[in-house]
Structure formats: C-alpha cells, structure tokens
Amino acid sequence: MSIVSRSPADRVIVVGAGVAGLATALRLAPRPVTLVTAAPLGTGTATGWAQGGIAAAIGTDDAPTLHAADTEAAGAGLTEPDIALAVADAAPGLIDWLVAAGIGFDRDADGNLALGLEAAHSRRRIVRGRGDSTGATVLEGLVAAVRATPSIEVLVAEAKALMQDANGAVCGLVCESDGAAFRLPARAVVLATGGVGGLYAATTNPRGAVGSGLLLAARAGATLRDLEFVQFHPTAIDAGADPMPLATEALRGEGARLVDGEGERVMAGIGGGDLAPRDVVARAIFQAQAGGREVFLDTRGELGQSMARRFPTVAGLCAGLGIDPAVQPIPVRPAAHYHMGGVLVDAEGRTDVPGLWACGEVASTGLHGANRLASNSLLEALAFSGPIAASIEAAPPASLIGEATMPERHRSDGGRALPEVRTLMERRVGVVRDEAGLRAAIIRLRALAETGSDAALTGLMIAVCALSRQESRGGHWRGDFSGQAARYHTLTTLSECLRAAERIAESQTPAESLTDA
Numbered sequence: 001m002s003i004v005s006r007s008p009a010d011r012v013i014v015v016g017a018g019v020a021g022l023a024t025a026l027r028l029a030p031r032p033v034t035l036v037t038a039a040p041l042g043t044g045t046a047t048g049w050a051q052g053g054i055a056a057a058i059g060t061d062d063a064p065t066l067h068a069a070d071t072e073a074a075g076a077g078l079t080e081p082d083i084a085l086a087v088a089d090a091a092p093g094l095i096d097w098l099v100a101a102g103i104g105f106d107r108d109a110d111g112n113l114a115l116g117l118e119a120a121h122s123r124r125r126i127v128r129g130r131g132d133s134t135g136a137t138v139l140e141g142l143v144a145a146v147r148a149t150p151s152i153e154v155l156v157a158e159a160k161a162l163m164q165d166a167n168g169a170v171c172g173l174v175c176e177s178d179g180a181a182f183r184l185p186a187r188a189v190v191l192a193t194g195g196v197g198g199l200y201a202a203t204t205n206p207r208g209a210v211g212s213g214l215l216l217a218a219r220a221g222a223t224l225r226d227l228e229f230v231q232f233h234p235t236a237i238d239a240g241a242d243p244m245p246l247a248t249e250a251l252r253g254e255g256a257r258l259v260d261g262e263g264e265r266v267m268a269g270i271g272g273g274d275l276a277p278r279d280v281v282a283r284a285i286f287q288a289q290a291g292g293r294e295v296f297l298d299t300r301g302e303l304g305q306s307m308a309r310r311f312p313t314v315a316g317l318c319a320g321l322g323i324d325p326a327v328q329p330i331p332v333r334p335a336a337h338y339h340m341g342g343v344l345v346d347a348e349g350r351t352d353v354p355g356l357w358a359c360g361e362v363a364s365t366g367l368h369g370a371n372r373l374a375s376n377s378l379l380e381a382l383a384f385s386g387p388i389a390a391s392i393e394a395a396p397p398a399s400l401i402g403e404a405t406m407p408e409r410h411r412s413d414g415g416r417a418l419p420e421v422r423t424l425m426e427r428r429v430g431v432v433r434d435e436a437g438l439r440a441a442i443i444r445l446r447a448l449a450e451t452g453s454d455a456a457l458t459g460l461m462i463a464v465c466a467l468s469r470q471e472s473r474g475g476h477w478r479g480d481f482s483g484q485a486a487r488y489h490t491l492t493t494l495s496e497c498l499r500a501a502e503r504i505a506e507s508q509t510p511a512e513s514l515t516d517a
Contacts, residue, residue, distance in 0.1 A: 007032075008185035009397045013173050015159045015213060016192035018045035019135075020360025020381035022142035024190050027389035030151045034184060036175060038158050038208060042143045046194050046205050046361070047378070050135025051248035051313055052118060053126040054098075054382075055375040056091035059115050062123040064088035071376060074120045074277050075369020076474035077487050078226065083347065083366040087376070087383045094382045095127055103141035105129050117253035118374040119275040126375050132248045132311040138378060155184075159212065161410070162189060162220045162356065170220060170355035187397035188355050190388060191217060191343065192381070195361040196230065197243075199459050200336035201426035204236050204246045210418070211458035213362040217343040218461065218494035219410070222351045225364040226490050228466040229340035229475045231372050232431050234258075234281040235297050236335035237317060244335045245317040247297050249278070249374050254310070255303050258285065259329060261294040279371045279475050282334040286431040289333060296329030334431050338377060340368040340475060341465070344491065349388035355395075357388050370474025410452070417453035421445065429463050434479040438467040439504060446501045461497045465490045467504070 010032050014021045017037035025033045038044060057067040067088035072079045095113070099105065106114040106128045116126035129137025146152050155175070163172035163183060172185040193213025197205025218224060235251075235258075236244035252258075252274045258266040258281070266288050267273045272280065285295045299307065304326035307315040318325050342364040349357045349365075360381040367380050428441035441463045448456035471485040472478050 008172065009187055011184075011186045012188045012190065012392055013184055013186040014190045014192055015173065015216075016045070016194060016360070016362075017041055017143075017154070018047035018192065018194060018360065018381070019138055019142060019378050020362075020385065021190070021192035022139075022146050023382050023385035024192060024359050024388055025152045026142065026145055026149060027385045028151075028392065029149050031393070033152045034186070035146065035152055035154045036157055036159055036173065036184075037154060038156070040156060041146070041154050042139060044206055044208055045139065046197075046209060047135045048139045049204070049206070049246070050138075050378060051132040051246055052250055052375045053116060053128040053134040054091070054095065054138075054378045055118075055121065055125050055373070056095045056127055056379070057088060057123070057125050058092045058095065058113065058127070059123055059125055062125050064091065066122055067091065067125060070120060070122050071367065071373045072369070074371050074373035075367075076279075076371050077484075078229075078369030078474070078489065080366030080369075086347070087367055087380060090383045091379055094379065098138065098141065098382075101141055101145050103129065103138055105137070106131065116250050117275075118249045119252060119281065120272070120277045120373055121375075126250065126253075128250070130312065131309075132250060132313040135378065159193075159216060162216055164220060168221065168353065170353055188357065188392045188395065190349075190392075191356070191358040191362050192360050193362045195339040196458060196462065197336040197338070199421060199425045199455055199462075200430070201242075201422040202236065202333065202335040203243050204233055204335050204337045205243060207243060210455050211339075212454070213358070214342060214461075215454055215458050217351060217353070217356065217358065217362075220353050220356065221493065222353045222356065223344040224341070224461065224492050224494075225344040226341035226370070226465070227462045227492070228469050228490060229368075229370050230336055230429075230462070231278055231338040231340060231475045232282040232286075232334040233337035234278055234285050234334050235330075235332040236337075237321065237323075238331040238333040239321040239323070241321070245314075245321070246337075247314055247317075247330055247332060248311065251297060251299060251303070251311065251314065256297050256299045258332070259296050259298045260288060261296070266293075266295055277371055278374065279477070282431055283477060285332065286334055295332055297332045298329045299325045300327060300329065336425075338372050340364070340370060340372055341462075341490075347387065348391035349384045350391055357392065359384050359388055370476065410454075412454065413452040415455070417448045417451065418455045421448060421453065421455045421459050425459050425462075429459065429466055432477050432479045433466055435467065438463055442467065442501050443505045446505050460501055461492070461494065464497045464500050464504075465492060468500070
C-alpha cells in the first residue's frame with residue numbers, strides 16, 4: 001500500500017528505526033504505521049552497536065526490586081522510583097517477548113539464559129546475544145519482524161519538522177527525500193531518534209546521532225528535561241577511530257582491570273573499584289589522563305585468550321586496530337555514549353504536546369536519572385513501546401488535519417559547523433565542566449546556531465542547562481561545584497534556552513536556574 005493511500009486518521013508515524021522505533025511499530029500492529037528512517041532499515045542506528053545486553057531480574061537470586069534499587073542508586077537521586085520498578089517488573093516478560101519473536105540469546109550448558117555482570121549491578125542479570133553483539137542480535141530480529149508485518153511500511157527519508165494543527169497538536173511530519181519536501185499527515189507521531197553523542201568529538205555513537213528528534217520536539221514547543229546529563233562511557237578504544245569503538249563494560253564484569261602505563265590500578269581506593277558506576281569510572285580515567293597518565297583496559301591472560309569466543313565484537317575491533325588483547329592492554333578513554341536527558345514524557349511516553357510521543361534515548365522517562373545503569377537502555381525502549389502503543393490507541397485522532405499548513409522551513413548550514421561544534425562540546429561541555437568553559441561554549445554555539453546550525457542549537461540547549469545546574473551529580477560534573485544541591489530536575493523549552501543564552505552572551509549575568517517546583 002502506498003503512503004498517500006493511507007488514511008491520516010488511522011496512520012501513526014514512527015521516526016527512527018532502532019530498537020525503540022521498531023518495537024513501537026510492532027506493538028502498534030495492526031494499525032497502519034509509517035516507519036521513517038534516515039538510513040536503510042538495519043543501519044545507522046546505535047542499537048546495532050550496543051554490546052552489553054539487556055538487564056532483567058530472572059536469576060534465582062534476583063528480583064525486580066533489586067534491579068530497581070540498583071537503577072536508583074546509579075541515577076544519583078534523580079531516578080523516579082515508580083518508573084524504575086515498573087521497568088524492572090516488565091523486564092522478564094520483555095525478554096520472553098523477544099525470544100518469542102525468534103531472537104536467540106546466549107544460553108548456558110543447561111539451556112538457561114546466560115546472565116552476565118556489569119558495573120553497579122548487584123546481581124548477574126545481563127542477557128546477551130552472541131557474546132557482546134546483543135544490540136545487533138536484537139536489531140536483526142526486530143527488523144525481520146517488521147519486514148514480516150504488513151501494517152508497517154518503511155520510508156527512507158529525513159524528518160524535517162513536525163506538522164501542527166491550529167491548536168498546536170501534532171498531526172503529521174514534514175519529510176525530505178532527494179531534495180524534495182513533502183507532508184505526511186497522521187493521527188500521532190512517535191519520536192524514536194536516539195541521542196546526542198555525535199555532537200562530541202569523542203563518541204561511541206553513529207555520527208548522525210546529533211539530537212535531531214530532540215530538536216524536532218523542541219521546535220514544536222515540547223518541554224525538555226535534564227539535558228545536561230550526558231553519559232561518557234569510560235572504555236572507548238582510543239586508537240584514532242571516529243566514532244570510537246567500544247570495549248564493553250562486561251569485560252570488567254569478567255575480570256578486566258583498568259591500569260596506567262606503569263601497570264598501576266587506576267580505580268584503586270575508589271568505591272566500587274573497576275565496577276563502580278560509569279560516571280565514577282569515566283571521571284577517574286579523565287583525571288588520570290589530565291595528569292599525563294595513559295589508561296588501558298587490561299585483559300591479558302585467560303580473558304584475552306578467550307576474547308574471540310566470549311566477546312567476538314571487541315575481539316574483531318581490536319584485531320582491526322592491530323591490538324592483541326591476550327598480550328596487549330587496550331588503550332581506552334571516556335567518550336560520549338548516552339543522553340539521560342531528553343523530551344519530557346509521562347509513564348505512557350506522551351510529551352506535553354498533544355499528538356506527540358517519544359521512546360528510547362530521545363525521551364526523558366525518569367528511569368535513568370543523572371546516570372544510566374548499564375544495560376538499561378535497550379530495556380527502557382522495549383518497556384515503553386507497549387504503553388505508547390496503548391496510549392495512542394486510546395487517544396482521539398489529531399484534529400483539523402486537513403487545515404494544517406507546511407511549517408516554516410528552518411535555515412540550515414548543511415552541517416558545515418558540525419566539526420567546530422564537536423570540538424566545542426568535547427572541550428567545554430564534556431566529562432568535567434566549569435562556568436568559564438560553559439559560558440564560552442554558549443556564546444560560540446549561539447553564534448553558530450544563528451547561521452543555521454542545528455547541531456549548534458542542540459548543543460546550546462545542553463550547555464545552557466549545564467551552566468544552570470550548579471552542582472556535581474551523575475553524568476554532570478562541575479569542577480567549580482563539587483557538592484550537591486537539593487534534588488531537582490532541569491525543565492526548559494527551546495525559547496527559554498534561547499532567552500537564557502541571549503542574556504549570557506549580551507550581559508554576562510550569572511546563570512539562572514531552570515528548575516521544577
């Protein structure tokens with residue numbers, strides 16, 4: 001069936017074809033879904049690069065309450081307890097759903113699901129596929145399921161703007177393909193566009209992960225939450241590649257250790273050691289490297305010798321970089337990996353703009369707080385896909401679809417400023433931040449945004465929120481504010497960020513707090 005023949009009153013548009021978009025499209029069946037993806041199905045998504053796994057409390061010594069407690073502990077005070085428990089409760093059933101869809105996870109000698117251990121988890125609860133290829137395993141299975149579902153059609157195009165009716169409700173999407181823009185009316189739009197790692201010079205994300213969905217929602221007037229919280233994975237392989245290959249955290253769960261060039265333990269004396277939360281490990285490596293020390297992930301010996309069998313993805317990456325992990329330590333450094341902030345949504349994935357939902361990394365659900373627990377990202381996307389589908393089914397269709405007009409086209413610099421934006425974000429809005437660096441970033445990012453750089457505009461919003469939060473918590477660490485303030489969320493909109501940036505650029509006034517009540 002062609003796109004134009006589908007009734008706008010029935011169709012749902014899902015933007016993004018990672019685990020969040022694919023799972024949501026499948027949950028919506030048999031309702032007609034147009035899945036809009038910037039790259040051919042199965043490519044260009046961070047899901048396929050996810051090495052770790054999916055956390056689920058299915059071991060005999062485990063329980064969802066323990067999983068939720070670990071999630072809250074990692075979230076540094078900003079995780080919503082009810083969301084953490086709901087997601088943890090759903091996890092075992094979601095694994096069953098994936099298995100029923102034909103996705104083959106690793107199993108032990110008795111045929112039970114093999115469970116791995118990762119940092120900040122109190123139990124072995126990481127379900128994996130092909131060792132360290134869980135993301136690719138899940139992606140392949142969901143892609144096959146989507147292709148076999150008649151109600152889902154795939155459109156390779158770039159999402160340019162959200163259509164809104166006279167009341168501001170989202171009622172479709174403006175897309176562009178081969179230089180031509182066109183409208184797709186729909187009863188609802190789900191953003192599943194991933195994160196912002198591509199805004200940083202050092203990242204484990206695809207280069208296209210520059211917050212496009214975040215900006216789509218922001219331009220439509222959606223509330224954004226906690227944009228300052230960016231997670232830096234501590235063990236990106238530092239061998240000159242861009243994006244940087246990842247050495248999964250599961251390696252440390254199986255005995256790998258972080259050492260410097262002299263063989264000294266980098267995490268010695270730090271609570272949790274090599275299995276401390278990601279933000280703690282990332283800062284320890286950052287500080288060691290700032291002091292002139294090289295840092296390596298030491299897998300030499302039995303772990304390195306079994307790498308090709310147990311962690312084939314990392315083994316292949318190392319081989320391609322000329323590293324033998326059985327006899328050589330792997331050079332590592334922190335790199336932008338995951339965005340805990342995003343578009344504010346409720347427990348059913350609804351934004352505060354009628355007709356608009358968000359799923360996965362682009363959304364701020366309350367699960368991750370200030371620091372995501374390892375292997376909770378694929379889980380979050382799966383857990384919210386069902387409630388989103390049910391919420392859309394229960395919602396009335398968008399009104400006045402026929403009267404909606406083409407949104408004003410935004411001026412674009414064609415990505416020319418992206419290299420400068422990546423350098424700015426890396427240096428000024430990175431692992432450790434301070435007021436002087438953030439102010440400098442805001443002034444320059446604002447100037448670049450005014451030339452039409454979407455990347456600069458998204459980076460500007462993150463930097464403004466980072467300057468506003470005058471404390472150190474989770475993935476947001478201020479070198480000039482070592483303590484923590486009372487618990488609060490940063491709530492903002494695009495217009496509020498632009499006003500704050502204007503004040504900073506023109507009057508150099510102190511940062512103003514963007515907080516909830």
